[in-house]
Amino acid sequence: MEHYRTLRIFQKSPNSGVFHLNLNRQSQRNALSRDFFTEFPIAFQSLDQNPNASVILLSGTGDHFCSGIDINTLNSTADDSGDRGRSGEKLRRDIKFLQDAITAIERCRKPVIAAIKGACIGGADLGTLQRLPGIVGFGNAMELALTGRRFSGQEAKELGLVSRVFGSKEELDEGVRIIAEGIAAKSPLAVTGTKAVLLRSRDASLEQGLDYVATWNSAMLLSEDLREAVSAHLQKRKPTFSKL
Structure with a gap:
């Protein structure tokens, strides 16, 4: 490791x-440091490529999930060059760098389950305004974002956020162990395909989503996993799938 x-x-x-992937800065209540934004996408890439990893459980060590972005991370984006254009260009690159780390969760083929205990606090906008309306609805997202309450x-459960x-x-x-083990027992081709199709369909029209899933299935559906699933069902046994 x-x-x-x-x-x-x-x-x-x-x-x-x-x-299990733990945010592991317990003394800082798992605040998101500059090192975190460098390491988080590397960790997800590693788990993505690990054939033994079927499901990822994301949690925080200690009493809280995350206390938001570390103030030192924000300070590190400052540029004292005095050139407004260059300062703005550097800030944009820094924001894109921070955003990219969070998007690593979506880029990872494996499903990710967040087990949240204690406080879960946001930071600078790293995709919340783009993703939240599709999860909790536009009106709820607007209210939560403007009040910061x-x-x-x-x-969160009533809103559909968890x-x-x-x-x-x-x-x-x-609870999360049962869910994760259940997913891990399923066909890895089906699981990774479902995640990929759902994410693509989120940002596409219905027609584009249908076309994408048709193309995906034309490449992935006829597999040993499908044969094993059918065989196990007929034989009334648990299926055994090869690693991906």
Whole structure:
């Protein structure tokens, strides 16, 4: 495993396809430092290429998921050159660099489940205004963005921002474990394909989405995974799929 300053990657079971990715700056409540933005996409690229990794569980060490962007990260984007044009160009590059790290979650072929405990605080806009309306609706996104208010996990569930809420850390861990292990047992071709098609369809028209899934399936559908799934169903046994 690679060594990271701000992250930790591990498996709880060596035979499991579930890999844990922890934000690991507990003393700073997992604030997002400059090192994080460098390491996060590297970690996801590594997990993407790891054939043993089927599902990624993203969580934070300590009592909180994340306390937002580290103030030193914002300070590092400053440019004292005195040239407004060059300062603006550097700032744009820095913002794109920060945005790119968050987009790494989508670029990774493997599904990612966020297990959030305690505080989950945003930072500078790294894609929230672009992604949130499609998740919680335009009006809710506008209200949350303009007020910057705090809201509970239960309200996040009601808004559709999270899919489930648990009463304790133990219930959270067990709940996400069951979901992750369930996904990991499925065809990796089907799982990665589903994620890819959903992401493409989000930004496309219905006709474009239908065309994309038709093209995807024409290349991926007729596989050993499909034969194994059908065979296992007929034989009333659990399927066994090859790694991707």
